[in-house]
């Protein structure tokens with residue numbers, strides 16, 4: 001804002017300012033580091049896990065099959081992915097109503113990787129004050145060397161993230177070998193380097209700006225909050241009027257509020273906001289301000305939790321209620337989706353039969369009055385073991401089935417076979433021109449799977 005000659009200019013453009021958060025140890029931050037380590041560990045270990053010699057997670061795009069927890073899925077089962085996405089969405093909604101921005105502060109990849117990049121920055125450039133001095137000082141040898149080391153280590157982290165990401169699509173051993181022998185194609189190099197660049201930029205450089213300006217979820221999740229949703233809140237009644245106070249002062253002497261205006265909560269905040277101004281959309285609920293303030297309260301011999309996890313009802317000294325329609329609504333939908341998903345998984349038949357009728361010719365009439373219909377059958381083995389199946393047809397009229405491949409079909413793991421099948425029946429003008437037939441494919445050995453597909457048998461109309 002500029003004031004000159006009585007007129008006032010308000011700039012609508014907010015200049016980006018780098019945030020130098022304090023590093024905190026203990027309290028909620030200890031638990032955040034534990035959660036972070038678990039999540040990062042799962043991400044890195046995932047592609048290396050195997051079940052009976054096969055990868056536990058493998059999104060094999062060239063062969064169009066996806067292995068999850070050792071079970072192979074094929075593109076025809078992509079509906080399962082929509083179930084998983086719906087479950088994830090409603091789990092997120094339920095968690096948001098219950099615990100506010102818990103996802104943002106504790107589990108979002110942007111937050112998790114930002115903490116990793118920040119950890120490196122802090123180790124290389126030092127604590128907050130050192131980092132500030134370094135950035136405000138001249139480009140001397142010390143600054144150049146530290147920046148180079150930091151960016152080099154960041155690049156290493158970015159590449160490891162990218163490598164692991166691609167390793168979910170191409171097994172890590174193969175990927176490693178192809179990188180070492182420089183035998184990756186141009187497209188593969190792109191997919192190896194693009195996530196690395198994105199991670200470096202978003203989590204290393206842009207950090208909180210991604211949450212402010214790029215993440216849509218940050219903008220709309222507040223509509224899910226109710227008055228009992230957990231939020232990070234400053235206890236204004238206790239803290240105000242804020243003001244400096246010597247540490248040696250008698251805490252019981254008449255004075256202002258408990259907030260000594262040390263601004264540590266602001267300096268600890270990775271998004272650079274002052275939680276004492278009230279809940280803001282920039283707050284990612286990381287609880288760093290709680291730990292910072294608790295540290296000060298401990299030093300002053302004051303009760304902790306001047307900044308704490310609270311809720312609108314608690315802040316107003318109103319009773320917490322469990323009659324929360326939003327919470328129960330989301331939880332009920334989540335439960336229904338989970339139940340449906342479990343049912344779909346447990347009733348999944350890893351065998352598929354597709355039937356395509358010969359469209360060029362509806363039927364063929366033979367010299368002896370019989371009628372022949374031709375079908376193209378695709379039998380898909382969606383298991384990771386070879387299978388033997390039997391094929392038969394059922395109809396409520398007499399017919400003969402002919403198939404060059406016979407009625408016993410061997411299909412390799414994850415493969416499909418196509419076979420032409422002819423049904424021949426004596427033409428009967430008294431019968432409808434269009435009658436149902438069923439093809440049945442069954443596994444020969446255990447466990448026993450069976451699929452049944454309906455089709456039609458066509459013949460000339462009686463008056464033709």
Ligand code: SF4
Nearest residue numbers: 269283284286287289
């Ligand atoms: S206000 Fe507190 S909880 Fe919110 S982002 Fe800043 S430090 Fe984290």
Ligand code: SF4
Nearest residue numbers: 259260262263265293
């Ligand atoms: S850390 Fe606590 S005492 Fe210090 S300014 Fe923030 S709220 Fe006040």
